[in-house]
């Protein structure tokens with residue numbers, strides 16, 4: 442650990458220290474609730490081009506740090522750059538979300554690359570280097586990828602769906618092919634996270650946004666095991682790698698992820714009772730979360746009460762304050778300021 446690491450509150454909490462006030466960052470903190478984000482975003486024709494432009498991506502990564510002084514910046518990118526770098530066609534339709542050429546069987550799968558096209562992802566690594574050189578010494582930088590299950594749901598359906606039925610059916614009906622796809626995504630994700638850590642991020646987060654739709658057997662098979670494999674691969678390459686797992690929506694099943702060897706912290710979604718989590722999680726494992734994004738949107742006394750409840754539940758434990766899912770675009774700036782004041786005291 443070097444001197445700058447020791448002074449970053451985010452990394453102290455991630456290392457297992459219970460700080461009097463938890464460090465704070467917010468999922469999707471770089472995004473549409475910020476006027477300066479909307480202004481720069483309007484200059485780029487496509488969202489993916491915007492993600493692959495190091496100057497723009499670095500600028501929007503830094504915007505919430507300048508405005509609010511969060512304890513960590515999260516790299517501005519998207520989880521769907523992985524299928525893009527595996528050769529699947531990916532685009533984002535304004536107001537409609539992602540569109541991919543769906544993978545429905547062996548022929549579509551055969552068109553994917555064996556491994557990531559790293560030239561395609563080079564701008565992401567350049568963004569990391571640009572952000573690192575501009576961040577305050579006390580601010581950490583977080584990289585990320587989507588978990589294989591969550592990424593596979595988009596690769597198979599070709600878009601977001603309410604219940605991930607296309608990927609769930611695929612996994613039941615074409616089990617061997619699904620296994621092969623997941624193995625490809627495990628390798629690609631581990632390579633991608635390793636590259637981000639080598640480029641200078643302080644920690645990485647694995648977003649399993651759709652873990653919560655899986656019954657227990659499938660949860661173990663498609664959420665827990667792939668995350669475990671990624672953690673093992675990344676830590677084989679970089680033994681000190683700090684990896685946060687965020688399995689969203691699985692209820693008490695999250696304890697299976699929390700028990701994985703080698704994870705640095707567990708992200709808690711909005712539905713998790715922080716008092717229960719403080720009792721049930723492995724002792725000393727840092728928890729990250731889990732304010733309801735709608736409480737932040739609402740503001741006022743409801744926001745204060747929700748914040749206090751989380752602070753109280755995790756007091757005396759290593760904790761990183763965050764939302765339980767991404768910040769919502771209509772969230773007023775003043776509510777974020779109020780939240781920071783409340784958390785920092």
Ligand code: CP3
Pocket residue numbers: 467468469470471472473482488515516517518519520521533537538539585587591601648650767
């Ligand atoms: O958190 C951050 O500030 C860093 C950037 C980030 C984005 N996406 C930028 C983004 C991160 C960490 C993500 C992760 C991501 N992307 C997830 C996992 C987390 C989660 O929210 O569950 C998922 C499932 C995606 C896929 C994705 N990207 C969808 C479904 C959409 C459309 C929905 C929407 O919010 O518009 C995106 C687009 C996207 N990714 C935007 C941003 C800021 C909005 C597009 C725009 O600004 O034009």
